[in-house]
Amino acid sequence: MIIYWGNRDPHLRLPSNPSLSMNLAGLETCTTVSFDDELLEDEVYIGGVAQTGAARKRVVAHLNLIRSYAQLENRARVESHNNFPAGAGIASSASAFAALTLAAAAAAGLAFSEAQLSALARRGSGSACRSVPGGFVEWRMGTGDTDSYAISIAPPEHWALADVIAMLSAAHKPTASTEGHALAETSPLQAVRVAGANERLARCKAALLARDFTALADVVELDSTLMHAVMMTSTPPLYYWEPLTLTVMKSVRAWRTEGLPVCFTIDAGPNVHCLTLAECAEEVKRRLRALGVPETLTALPGGPARLIPAEG
Amino acid sequence: MIIYWGNRDPHLRLPSNPSLSMNLAGLETCTTVSFDDELLEDEVYIGGVAQTGAARKRVVAHLNLIRSYAQLENRARVESHNNFPAGAGIASSASAFAALTLAAAAAAGLAFSEAQLSALARRGSGSACRSVPGGFVEWRMGTGDTDSYAISIAPPEHWALADVIAMLSAAHKPTASTEGHALAETSPLQAVRVAGANERLARCKAALLARDFTALADVVELDSTLMHAVMMTSTPPLYYWEPLTLTVMKSVRAWRTEGLPVCFTIDAGPNVHCLTLAECAEEVKRRLRALGVPETLTALPGGPARLIPAEG
Numbered sequence: 006m007i008i009y010w011g012n013r014d015p016h017l018r019l020p021s022n023p024s025l026s027m028n029l030a031g032l033e034t035c036t037t038v039s040f041d042d043e044l045l046e047d048e049v050y051i052g053g054v055a056q057t058g059a060a061r062k063r064v065v066a067h068l069n070l071i072r073s074y075a076q077l078e079n080r081a082r083v084e085s086h087n088n089f090p091a092g093a094g095i096a097s098s099a100s101a102f103a104a105l106t107l108a109a110a111a112a113a114g115l116a117f118s119e120a121q122l123s124a125l126a127r128r129g130s131g132s133a134c135r136s137v138p139g140g141f142v143e144w145r146m147g148t149g150d151t152d153s154y155a156i157s158i159a160p161p162e163h164w165a166l167a168d169v170i171a172m173l174s175a176a177h178k179p180t181a182s183t184e185g186h187a188l189a190e191t192s193p194l195q196a197v198r199v200a201g202a203n204e205r206l207a208r209c210k211a212a213l214l215a216r217d218f219t220a221l222a223d224v225v226e227l228d229s230t231l232m233h234a235v236m237m238t239s240t241p242p243l244y245y246w247e248p249l250t251l252t253v254m255k256s257v258r259a260w261r262t263e264g265l266p267v268c269f270t271i272d273a274g275p276n277v278h279c280l281t282l283a284e285c286a287e288e289v290k291r292r293l294r295a296l297g298v299p300e301t302l303t304a305l306p307g308g309p310a311r312l313i314p315a316e317g
Numbered sequence: 318m319i320i321y322w323g324n325r326d327p328h329l330r331l332p333s334n335p336s337l338s339m340n341l342a343g344l345e346t347c348t349t350v351s352f353d354d355e356l357l358e359d360e361v362y363i364g365g366v367a368q369t370g371a372a373r374k375r376v377v378a379h380l381n382l383i384r385s386y387a388q389l390e391n392r393a394r395v396e397s398h399n400n401f402p403a404g405a406g407i408a409s410s411a412s413a414f415a416a417l418t419l420a421a422a423a424a425a426g427l428a429f430s431e432a433q434l435s436a437l438a439r440r441g442s443g444s445a446c447r448s449v450p451g452g453f454v455e456w457r458m459g460t461g462d463t464d465s466y467a468i469s470i471a472p473p474e475h476w477a478l479a480d481v482i483a484m485l486s487a488a489h490k491p492t493a494s495t496e497g498h499a500l501a502e503t504s505p506l507q508a509v510r511v512a513g514a515n516e517r518l519a520r521c522k523a524a525l526l527a528r529d530f531t532a533l534a535d536v537v538e539l540d541s542t543l544m545h546a547v548m549m550t551s552t553p554p555l556y557y558w559e560p561l562t563l564t565v566m567k568s569v570r571a572w573r574t575e576g577l578p579v580c581f582t583i584d585a586g587p588n589v590h591c592l593t594l595a596e597c598a599e600e601v602k603r604r605l606r607a608l609g610v611p612e613t614l615t616a617l618p619g620g621p622a623r624l625i626p627a628e629g
Contacts, residue, residue, distance in 0.1 A: 194546060197509045227550060234506060234546030238539055244567055248560035255556055 006213070006225050006270060006280075007206045008232045009132055009144065011189030011199065017150050018131040021189065022202035024144045025209050026135050027280075029168055030161065030307030034097070036085040036104035037315075038068075038112045044080035051085045051101075067105060067129040074125075075113035083109075089302060090172070096136070096272060098182065102129030103136035103310045111312050119309070123154035131186070139309030141213055143206070161306035164216050167286035169267075171277040171293050172300040173249045182273045188239040198231045218282065222261060222268030225280065229270040236273070247275040252296055260292065318525070318537050318582060318592075319518045320544045321444055321456065323501030323511065329462050330443040333501065334514035336456045337521050338447050339592075341480055342473065342619030346409070348397040348416035349627075350380075350424045356392035363397045363413075379414065379441040380421060386437075387425035395421075401614060402484070408448070408584060410494065414441030415448035415622045423624050431621070435466035443498070451621030453525055455518070473618035476528050479598035481579075483589040483605050484612040485561045494585045500551040510543045530594065534573060534580030537592065541582040548585070559587040564608055572604065 011021035049056040049064045056064070068081050085104065087097055106126040110117050117125065119138055127134035128150075135142045138157040141164075147153030189195045205228050212220035236243040246254075250271065257269045257279055267281040267289050281289045283305060290301045323333035361368040361376045368376070380393055395417065399409055418438040422429050429437065431450055439446035440462075447454045450469040453476075459465030501507045517540050524532035548555040558566075562583065569581045569591055579593040579601050593601045595617060602613050 193509055193513050193543070194506055197505055201505050226554070230546075230549045230554070231505070234542075234550060237542045238546060240535075242538070242542070242570075244563075244570075246563060248564045251556075251558060251563050252560045258554075258556075 006221070007202065007209050007228050008270070008272070010186065010232045010235060010273075011195055012131065012186050015187060017153075018127050019149070019153050020131055020144065020146060021195070022199045023146050023206050024132070024135070024202075025142070025158075025206055025213075026132070026144075027141050027166065027168065028136060028139060028161070028307035028309070029096075029304035031304050032089045032100065032302065032307075034085060034087050034100040034104040035313070036083065036101070036108045038081050038083050038105065038108040040077060040079040040081045040112055042079045044082060047080045048082045049085075050083065052087065053084075063129070064105065067102065068109060070128055071106075071109045071113050071115070071125070074110075075115050077113050081109065081112070096132060098130040099132040099136045102126050102133035105129060106133065106137070107310050107312055120154045120156070121151075122310075123156075124151060127153060130182075137310050140306055143210065157309070158210060159214065161308055164213065164306070165283040166306060167281055167283040167289075168304045169279040169281060169286050169289045169293065170302040170304070171249075171253050171279060171298045172302060173247055173253075173275045173277070173298065185236065185243055185273050188241070188243065189235055191240040192235040192238045194231070194235045194238050198235050201231075202228075218266045218268075221280070222266070225268050225270050226258075233271065243273075245271070245274055249297065250275045250277055253277040253279070253293065253298065256292070256296055260289075265289070265292075318533070319514065319521050319540050320582070320584070322498065322544045322547060322585075323507055324443065324498050327499060329465075330439050331461070331465050332443055332456065332458060333507070334511045335458050335518050336444070336447070336514075337454070337470075337518055337525075338444070338456075339453050339478065339480065340448060340451060340473070340619035340621070341408075341616035343616050344401045344412065344614065344619075346397060346399050346412040346416040347625070348395065348413070348420045350393050350395050350417065350420040352389060352391040352393045352424055354391045356394060359392050360394045361397075362395065364399065365396075375441070376417065379417060382440055383418075383421045383425050383427065383437070387422075387427050389425050393421065393424070408444060410442040411444040411448045414438050414445035417441060418445065418449070419622050419624055432466045432468070433463075434622075435468075436463060439465060442494075449622050452618055455522065469621070470522060471525065473620055476525065476618070477595040478618060479593055479595040479601075480616045481591040481593060481598050481601045481605065482614040482616070483561075483565050483591060483610045484614060485559055485565075485587045485589070485610065497548065497555055497585050500553070500555065501547055503552040504547040504550045506543070506547045506550050510547050513543075514540075530578045530580075533592070534578070537580050537582050538570075545583065555585075557583070557586055561609065562587045562589055565589040565591070565605065565610065568604070568608055572601075577601070577604075 007025040009024040047065045049061045103126045123134040123137040135155040140157050140161040141159040142155045143158050144155040208224045270278045319337040321336040359377045361373045415438045435446040435449040447467040452469050452473040453471040454467045455470050456467040520536045582590045
């Protein structure tokens, strides 16, 4: 709802601006981690496929961090399953690194608080810190590694919103978020976007707590377009919008003018998150399909990341 | 090429930033003005149609300004013809007010210099000041009414560029430029866009004078997207891009990567100006049509506004 884009410290993934989001029930990553002293190296499977290269390397780096906290040397086997498309700008890495953090920390015997787990998840993927607590969450900038984490500002049942995601493409985006974040500072607009983020976050939070959809819509769309303006004016420019993205954006605005409570926000990808009241989700979905949107996913506010005890 | 958006003085149409453009040969307005002491009120015909309401009012205001300089009281008959669509974001008001200024000033007996005519045209429509001198022109901000005008920085023959305009819509845009300019200050991005305009103009001018297409392309596209970022983050937001606008933008960038010298700039409308070398204009046109662009207009660098002596 208030988007994270750009890091003040890329290594620690300390963000340039505070952010706010809603966790999505039903769009989930399930990850199993087992440390095993017989393994010679970490094994990483995503959707049953053994990973090599950059994807594995990023997971191994996160395991190394957890091993360093736990003073553990064993290699691990990681198996992860998503029930939604990865790398398409619907926060799959946030979900994945939140799940990995909870599973690996538990398997390593770390007794971390929610805040500590959130900060740890942040090291794997910035927005993963927001996937640890439940409901509507705020990622506070903090001053360093230990106090830059997300907290729940309202439980899932606070407001029956729905996120109807217009899936224009399930393809992997050409520029991954990590590289995109690194380009943020090359845009002449990033500094002013960051400078206004506290004020937009305060407006968004107030609208959310007051359940004021109109006020929420205005600030959420402004914040989203500000981020894409930064992306499109980076060097090199990043154009995540597709023609159909723009069709959906303009249609959503027209529908709201007609009285349907719906607004858009767009992550680093072409897909459009259409926020609406849960009771209007079917109508929004119907209209999106009529525009030619090939697929939609609908999610309600979701709870926190949770441990599923191993069987047997 | 470097776009004008926002006024520091809306009444005098003193711009918030300096700008730079290329006059277009062949896209012309032909306007005849005759002052007549038998007329009871100004008569304004555009394309043979008698104008009433806002369009007439704006012309009458401009005639009043010219009458005040000439100490003239007679009403005038104005007949104007465009050979291209008006109000569709291809600078029809710039062309129209440059033509009106030259014709009316001559008919009123004003012996104005080019700079004075340019400043006078600016009062009718800001960018009209750039349609008075020939070739590649720079509108200097100036300090007030008399020194905010455009000058030619290179003649039309300096560089054989072409503007292949992807005409996505010849419809009148929903928000006229005058109202759009007034919204510029409501965007959090306008101040930073304005702050960088001198530097972008200097880069653009240097690229133009050196005939460096690659350098020109980068700054022209950045400047265009900065303006649309301002528009889309205004209150209310203005979305001039259509889905096909974005298709053309992304395609133009891909073509340039492949080696075709072409870049885009977009005024306050959905149509896309594809700047290229004159020798590549046919190829650009062919590719635009293959994308589904219904119509294109091609123009080469044009000369100054000129008086055509009345016949007989």
